[in-house]
Amino acid sequence: MSFISWSEDFSIGIDEIDEQHKKLLRLINSLHQRLVAGDANDIMGKVLDRVADYAEFHFSTEEQWMAQYSYPDTAQHIDEHRQFVVYITALQNRLRNDQGGIAEATMAFLTDWLSRHILEADMALGKYQHATANPALPNVYSTVTYRTDAPVI
Numbered sequence: 001m002s003f004i005s006w007s008e009d010f011s012i013g014i015d016e017i018d019e020q021h022k023k024l025l026r027l028i029n030s031l032h033q034r035l036v037a038g039d040a041n042d043i044m045g046k047v048l049d050r051v052a053d054y055a056e057f058h059f060s061t062e063e064q065w066m067a068q069y070s071y072p073d074t075a076q077h078i079d080e081h082r083q084f085v086v087y088i089t090a091l092q093n094r095l096r097n098d099q100g101g102i103a104e105a106t107m108a109f110l111t112d113w114l115s116r117h118i119l120e121a122d123m124a125l126g127k128y129q130h131a132t133a134n135p136a137l138p139n140v141y142s143t144v145t146y147r148t149d150a151p152v153i
């Protein structure tokens, strides 16, 4: 059972980034399967470490693309990435303090953050990259807004 299925709706049109997003969605689906099986809390340390490591790698890939194409919304986009790291760090601290409910909180956060971030911020990056790399095409880039006032946990 998958919680989020990859579909072309998630494709931002940059193959390297799309492949990394697929991997992140697979990570979420693995966690979902463990939640359904009832033993997700046993692996949350590993899950959060894996998410943190892969997100760092993935965000740096996106940030290199933004630098390469002089993406105008780079600062805002990087800020969203930093907020993701803050959330994951807070979840890791919560796990160390054994406060419970980490698997469910992680699942809810990852599902919500990743789907919105991919469909809004990353999609805008993909459209900008295509418009810049193919100047004959109409410029389909548009500014997106992203809510930044959500509580950490």
Ligand SMILES: [Fe+2]
Pocket: 062, 077, 081, 117, 121, 122
């Ligand atoms: Fe991003």
